[in-house]
Amino acid sequence: MTELSDLKIRWSTLLLLVCFKTARVLSMEAWAITDWGEATATFYRGQDASGTMGGACGYGNLYSTGYGVHSTALSNALLNNGFTCGACFALECRLDGSKWCYPGKEIVVTATNACPPGSEGGWCDPPKLHFDLSYPMFSQLAQPVAGVIPVKYKRVPCKKRGGVxxxxxxxxxxxxxxxxxxxxxxxxxxxxxxxxxxxxxxxxxxxxxxxxxxxxxxxxxxxxxxxxxxxxxxxxxxxxxxxxxxxxxxxxxxxxx
Known part of the structure; x- marks a missing residue:
């Protein structure tokens, strides 16, 4: 076998592996991926995260139920009609998409609310993938002067104190x-x-x-x-x-x- 033919086979194999991995990620539901996907993020007003209290998951006062400021509302493509309530996501601001990002910062938030269509300037409209973060969590990813930032996200296990x-x-x-x-x-x-x-x-x-x-x-x-x-x-x-x-x-x- 010639060196050129061997090189072509190696490139073909590599391409197949990349395509397989991409297809595997894309074939999963957006709310379920455990590899990095891409979305956007905005934030609720209120430095005490008061804007995220109550909401579509039913958790009420997020301080008394233990979620605190580590919370986010999700567009329905991610909330999955409420079945993603309580799920945890890791987020990073995409440095290639916004000058306001803080480099090397990652947060973990719990889904506690819905970001309904028509809100946040249309960023929550279907089929968009969007996180509407509490102000304290957004400000860990980027300067809050940014109205919306591009993020990458993935599902991660939730670490909770005590029992269910x-x-x-x-x-x-x-x-x-x-x-x-x-x-x-x-x-x-x-x-x-x-x-x-x-x-x-x-x-x-x-x-x-x-x-x-x-x-x-x-x-x-x-x-x-x-x-x-x-x-x-x-x-x-x-x-x-x-x-x-x-x-x-x-x-x-x-x-x-």
Whole structure:
């Protein structure tokens, strides 16, 4: 074989490997990639991240639920109809796209809200991939005089303190549960609930990370089964005692790691 032919084969092999890797990344959902993808970012006003409180994931006061300023709203191409709530993303400002970027800076944020179409000057319109960061997190990536910056992003595991938490709302005939402080891949795609005298009752996503079902469970110790999106399922037994009440929050002894 000639040296020229050998060189052509090597280049062809390299090209195939590059194309395979690119196709693998592009074939994944935008909200699921664990290799770097490209998006844009803006920020909420409010240096205390007050503009990010409440929101489409249902976490309410982000300080009391443990997310604090390390938060972001997502365009729906990334939020995935609420099923990406609780997921964690690493972001870097793309130096080749903005003079306002700080070099070598990386942040990790949790998805806690939606960035709806028509907001942020149209940057959140479908099918755009966009992060609307809290002001403190944006200012770690770039000078906040920049209205919008190009970023690269990827999904990363969430590191949480303590166990998965469950806040129980509703009434005796309607269980309405917020699931949060979830570690591992963070985003919850399925929940089931059981009393100590029943089997498992699968819950429906009501909105964000609120899940609902209608078994009568008053006076029973409660256990939960939580399924992370495309990953694993874990059972959390006897999280709430038999004398639990609506409006109370209970923390499991363990988490996803």
């Amino acid at each position: 938490r469950f806040t129980i709302h509703g009434n005796p005939w309607f269980d309405y549960v917020l699931v949060y402080n979830v570690g591992g891949m963070g985003a919850v795609c399925g929940v089931a609930i059981k009393g100590d005298r029943t089997g498992w009752h699968y819950m429906s996503q009501n909105w964000g990370q609120y899940w609902s079902a209608s078994p009568y469970l008053v006076g029973q110790a409660l256990s939960f089964q939580v399924r992370l999106c495309k990953v694993n399922t874990k059972e959390f037994y006897n999280v709430a005692p038999r004398n639990w009440g609506f409006g109370q929050t209970f923390e499991a002894d363990n988490n996803f790691y």
